[in-house]
Amino acid sequence: MSDVSAAILTNQPHSNPAEAVVKKPQPYSNPYLAGIGLGLVLLAAFVVMGRGLGASGAFSSLVAMGVQSTVPTHATTNEFYAEYLADTSKSPLKDWLVFEVLGVFVGGFLSGMLAHRVNVTTERGPRISVTGRLAFAFLGGALMGFGAKLARGCTSGQALTGGALLNVGSWAFMMMVFGGAYAVAYFIRRQWK
Amino acid sequence: MNAPLYKFGVFGDEISLIVAFLIGIGFGFFLERAGFGSSKKLVAQFYLTDLSVFKVMFTAIVTAMLGLFWLSWIGFVDLSQVYLNPTYLMPQIVGGLVLGIGFAIGGYCPGTSCVAAATGKLDGVAYLLGVIFGIFVFGAMFPLLKSFFYATPMGNITLPQLLHVPYGFIVFAVVLMAVGGFAGAEWVEKKMAAKS
Amino acid sequence: MHEVTITRHNIQIDPVMHIWEWQIPVYLFLGGLVAGMMMIGGYFLLSGRHKTSRSMCYTMPLLGIVFLSLGMFALFLDLEHKLYVWRLYTTFQPTSPMSWGSWILLLVYPALLATILLKIHEHIPFFLKSRLSFLMKLSSRISDLPNSYRIIGIVNMALGAVLGMYTGILLSALGARPLWNSSILWFLFVISGLSAAAAFVHLIAQEKFERELLAKADNGFLIIELFVIVLFLVGLLSSTAAHQNAAKLLLIGEYAAPFWVFVVGIGIVIPLVVQSLAVTHKVKHTPIAPLLVIGGGIVLRFIIVAAGQQSSWLLTPQNNPVITVLH
Numbered sequence: 001m002s003d004v005s006a007a008i009l010t011n012q013p014h015s016n017p018a019e020a021v022v023k024k025p026q027p028y029s030n031p032y033l034a035g036i037g038l039g040l041v042l043l044a045a046f047v048v049m050g051r052g053l054g055a056s057g058a059f060s061s062l063v064a065m066g067v068q069s070t071v072p073t074h075a076t077t078n079e080f081y082a083e084y085l086a087d088t089s090k091s092p093l094k095d096w097l098v099f100e101v102l103g104v105f106v107g108g109f110l111s112g113m114l115a116h117r118v119n120v121t122t123e124r125g126p127r128i129s130v131t132g133r134l135a136f137a138f139l140g141g142a143l144m145g146f147g148a149k150l151a152r153g154c155t156s157g158q159a160l161t162g163g164a165l166l167n168v169g170s171w172a173f174m175m176m177v178f179g180g181a182y183a184v185a186y187f188i189r190r191q192w193k
Numbered sequence: 194m195n196a197p198l199y200k201f202g203v204f205g206d207e208i209s210l211i212v213a214f215l216i217g218i219g220f221g222f223f224l225e226r227a228g229f230g231s232s233k234k235l236v237a238q239f240y241l242t243d244l245s246v247f248k249v250m251f252t253a254i255v256t257a258m259l260g261l262f263w264l265s266w267i268g269f270v271d272l273s274q275v276y277l278n279p280t281y282l283m284p285q286i287v288g289g290l291v292l293g294i295g296f297a298i299g300g301y302c303p304g305t306s307c308v309a310a311a312t313g314k315l316d317g318v319a320y321l322l323g324v325i326f327g328i329f330v331f332g333a334m335f336p337l338l339k340s341f342f343y344a345t346p347m348g349n350i351t352l353p354q355l356l357h358v359p360y361g362f363i364v365f366a367v368v369l370m371a372v373g374g375f376a377g378a379e380w381v382e383k384k385m386a387a388k389s
Numbered sequence: 390m391h392e393v394t395i396t397r398h399n400i401q402i403d404p405v406m407h408i409w410e411w412q413i414p415v416y417l418f419l420g421g422l423v424a425g426m427m428m429i430g431g432y433f434l435l436s437g438r439h440k441t442s443r444s445m446c447y448t449m450p451l452l453g454i455v456f457l458s459l460g461m462f463a464l465f466l467d468l469e470h471k472l473y474v475w476r477l478y479t480t481f482q483p484t485s486p487m488s489w490g491s492w493i494l495l496l497v498y499p500a501l502l503a504t505i506l507l508k509i510h511e512h513i514p515f516f517l518k519s520r521l522s523f524l525m526k527l528s529s530r531i532s533d534l535p536n537s538y539r540i541i542g543i544v545n546m547a548l549g550a551v552l553g554m555y556t557g558i559l560l561s562a563l564g565a566r567p568l569w570n571s572s573i574l575w576f577l578f579v580i581s582g583l584s585a586a587a588a589f590v591h592l593i594a595q596e597k598f599e600r601e602l603l604a605k606a607d608n609g610f611l612i613i614e615l616f617v618i619v620l621f622l623v624g625l626l627s628s629t630a631a632h633q634n635a636a637k638l639l640l641i642g643e644y645a646a647p648f649w650v651f652v653v654g655i656g657i658v659i660p661l662v663v664q665s666l667a668v669t670h671k672v673k674h675t676p677i678a679p680l681l682v683i684g685g686g687i688v689l690r691f692i693i694v695a696a697g698q699q700s701s702w703l704l705t706p707q708n709n710p711v712i713t714v715l716h
Binding site for chain 2: 028029031032034035036037038039040041042043044045046047048049050051052053055056059060062063064066067078079080081094096097098099100101102103104105106107108109110111112115117118119120121122123124125130133134135136137138139140141142143144145146147148149150151152153154155156157158159160161162163164165166167168169170171172173174175176177178179180181182183184185188189191192193
């Protein structure tokens with residue numbers, strides 16, 4: 001039975017005109033306004049918590065927990081994991097950054113939903129396959145994860161937070177991020193254009 | 194009342210996690226508003242067609258920096274209580290370089306990939322899995338990397354301390370640099386738009 | 390997994406109880422979910438939704454039987470003396486919520502089966518029809534009875550309500566744990582079960598009318614749930630010091646972060662916002678909101694069971710979150 005005949009049988013309007021129209025994604029905000037919003041969130045983190053934002057640290061906790069539950073001996077002897085597993089009275093996931101990143105997912109979803117920008121896709125240039133793009137994304141993520149741990153933070157934890165605090169290491173880091181990205185951008189342009 | 198509120202014991206560890214969640218919502222919200230849930234938008238920075246990454250990042254840095262500067266100047270925020278990541282120059286330079294390469298190849302950074310994944314981008318999900326893998330590799334290799342990880346320590350040091358100039362002076366310089374950068378960014382964008 | 394001894398010679402109950410693991414919250418959630426589905430399904434029968442071919446009226450009891458059986462299996466896993474489970478049915482103890490519960494569970498199955506029987510002759514695959522002719526006869530006889538739909542609908546709603554209430558009363562009756570000593574806990578579980586059921590059926594409903602109706606109903610349930618949570622906490626806070634400490638476990642203590650973030654934030658407020666926008670056609674309908682509601686319902690049971698076991702009449706630092714926080 002088709003939707004329409006079922007709807008007639010039940011005396012229900014078969015389609016709501018408002019929903020029949022696929023809502024178009026709204027344009028992004030003005031970058032300066034979004035930047036001020038982001039800056040105020042960062043300021044709120046400084047004032048309320050005495051610390052900045054972050055992202056990669058949450059995934060370190062996740063990895064540390066994963067390693068701890070699979071090979072506990074390795075986790076306790078390795079200094080890197082030990083840092084995330086120091087407090088044995090609670091789960092390593094009960095961590096500030098883990099909850100913050102959870103919020104990032106929620107906030108991102110809310111904003112995207114309000115602007116009709118939530119849909120399942122793979123973003124890629126016209127000359128690369130979906131699998132190719134996903135492989136590049138994974139590779140880029142792996143480099144990022146490794147680099148972020150070496151630099152003690154990522155774009156959020158170092159560049160943004162440390163940048164606002166005028167942290168020496170963060171400014172050096174920030175320059176290198178842009179440098180590294182511009183250096184390789186030309187060679188991987190096929191992925192995007 | 195003094196800030197940072199948490200450091201002065203206004204609330205405990207459990208509440209701090211709820212605060213973390215709320216702050217994260219704001220963080221994710223504005224990242225998505227800026228368009229940073231899209232890898233195409235992010236990497237456009239590196240092809241000079243859309244300099245939003247630079248604009249958003251520096252507006253945010255300037256906003257938070259000025260806010261913190263004024264709030265500490267009127268005596269509300271105790272700056273010494275705000276956590277400063279210690280500087281280890283060499284690993285941070287190399288790490289930044291690797292991270293920048295990862296940024297251009299993957300199209301995201303960890304924070305923005307969360308927003309991408311939350312809005313349904315599968316490349317964002319793949320990227321996040323990559324981040325987890327990268328961290329795992331770093332953790333596994335840590336014994337080898339340890340000496341480099343702790344190389345060239347400089348302690349908790351800020352630009353004003355390094356250059357021996359007043360805090361306000363550097364704040365002013367960064368604002369000037371940002372404003373100049375914004376003007377430059379607008380000019381570059383116009384130029385690139387005309388070219389294509 | 391040892392049976393609770395209420396007198397204080399059981400080392401597993403002092404200073405904190407650690408007897409109930411995942412089985413109990415899973416059972417409580419599934420029980421609440423099925424209770425909510427029975428109430429919604431009963432309402433659908435009453436309001437004549439069964440005349441629509443793709444109504445959820447018949448899918449719900451079928452899934453209800455599956456979920457309830459899974460829940461009871463979890464409960465069975467928790468039993469110390471599994472062989473003697475049948476003894477529950479050799480007696481009826483009017484003062485014991487456990488006894489009430491075991492008998493209610495026994496009544497729920499026939500009610501669900503009766504609902505399925507109502508129209509099985511229309512839905513069963515043709516190759517089974519001839520083999521199960523006796524079932525067909527029974528089915529058409531029941532559905533031909535005057536008022537059979539109304540009666541089965543009412544029975545479903547009533548039994549669903551009792552089943553939902555019992556999951557909360559079961560905990561409230563345990564006087565030794567102050568967090569559970571709330572006269573409103575049963576209602577919290579009923580409303581949480583209803584919201585999870587509305588979300589779940591919304592997720593799988595094939596008909597748009599039912600989907601939208603359940604999304605709207607779910608919003609109502611979630612708003613009520615928020616109020617009930619506030620009343621639950623206020624009730625504990627205006628009671629004895631032990632009750633206040635129990636409430637503080639959720640307010641500032643060990644369970645505050647998961648409770649406010651996962652139950653209230655991600656499980657109620659955010660789906661409420663998303664679903665409110667969706668029913669007013671401001672944004673697309675997504676399965677995200679109902680999934681979050683269901684997740685929140687599961688976490689709520691886990692937290693109430695775990696925090697309740699942690700709460701105690703003894704004011705040791707371990708269960709006194711104020712002392713713990715100040716450490």
